[in-house]
Amino acid sequence: MLLRLMFVLLIALNIAVAAWLLLGESGTHAVDPVDKGVPKLKLLAEIPAPASTAPAVSGSAATSALAAAAGAATAPAPAMERSTAIATPPVAPAATSAKPLPRAPEKKAPAETPAAPALLAAAPSANAPTSAKRSYRCLAIGPFTNQVDLRSMRAAIAARTVRSRQRQEQTSESHGWRVFLPAQATRDLALAQARRLEAKGIKDYFVVTATGELQNSVALGLFHDPANAKKRRDEVIAAGFPARMAERTEITPVWWLDVVVPDDANADVRRGIRSPGASAKPTGCF
Template sequence: MLLRLLFVLLIALNIAVAAWLLLGESGTHAVEVADKGVPELKLLTELPVASSVAAPSTSAAAVAPSASAPSAYAVAPVAVTPAPIATTAAKPQATVQEAPKPVAEAAAPPAPVPTSPKRSYRCLAVGPFATQVDLRTTRTALAARTVRSRQRQEQTSESHGWRVFLPAQPTRDQALAQAKRLEAKGIKDYFVVTAQGELQNSVALGLFHDPANARKRRDEVIAAGFPARMSERTETTPVWWLDVVVPDDANNDVRRAIRAPGATARPTGCF
């Protein structure tokens, strides 16, 4: 910025000097002829021939102007002095136009880093878990080898034994009369169901964990002449599953992480 300002100032100075030389004063001073004390200048051709020997001295005195008297011949050299200014000041002009710097070559793109071969994964459903505590324990144990996981809840029916009974009667009195006939046949261990539900006014003949014992009891009552029936007693309870995505080589880790009773790992759809 400073170099540009200096360059503009030098150009303005050169223009001013050129204008002064062309349009300014010519360097001569008008001198009235009637001024006293100013000798009159004459050319050599105007002098008489007889005085040509003394002409040099006279012309020398005429040509050499005095310090106090202005002369057209003495003022003329003043116009030479501005010339060096333009020559000297023009030097900074070369520094204004700097040579263009070479453009840095674009950095070469980095070489591609070799990637490891893709690993294969599988999706497994781990469970069922009777409690969420068992699910969280297994999920924590598998966290280091699990790519992603999710938990879900399902409803399942659990068997709670087998019941043997006589079908429900239309009224309670009819159910009590049927129970008395059972007792008359020597069949003990029964009771009339009074609770609301599909078994209300039925006669319960026993609840067995082993289905073989339930069948034996049913056959005994049928042999006595009663329409005994046998059915499984079930209850709907919630269970939890853990779906995981693990590498193919993580089968051993999955088996070691499953410690809940009844829980296993089986293939499932990926998510």
């Protein structure tokens, strides 16, 4: 029953719509989308060219006018039922025949004038040395037999030296010449040789008993003058004994003072040496 009722209503609704379409107004009212009081939008290309007598517009004025027109075109329109177009006032384009503004003449830099010879000569050089370069030399002063003399010398020339140092060396020092008979194998043989010397009239001798290379030898004398030593040796040889002559040396420590001095102070340093046997000689620098 319900289905039949809905079917009848649907048919009635279709009949009503068909009747409205057939019997209703078929035309529509034309509506003008543009209000009567608003001017129409025109492009710049549609604007007629201005007369030749029109004043030229500078490039900056044309740019500002175009910017104003663009801003007016993009500005939101007031709320209305229909969208409206915004008309822009005609803007005259910049004349191509406008002459550029005259540029101010550039000022030329004054030409550099050469300095006077007198001024150039008076100006000092920034890299010129203030004093001549000094040269130095290295000296070895000595030898000193003790450190007391070395320290005194070092203090005396300290004001004239750039730097100094001390060093110790071992040296052979001569203590005269000795005349002797070669060592025997035993002490008894050395004593028998001494008795034979005395029998020949040779005095001033003694038998060495100390250990060493001269043990069991017969010493015939110690001489500072080598001529006297040679005379003594020849005398003993003439008596029939194999006498020998040799220099007596000892190893002793000595000290040297190495200094670096300017050339102009070299003579003063040499004159200041007062220690006996000490002198100054060139040496390697340090």
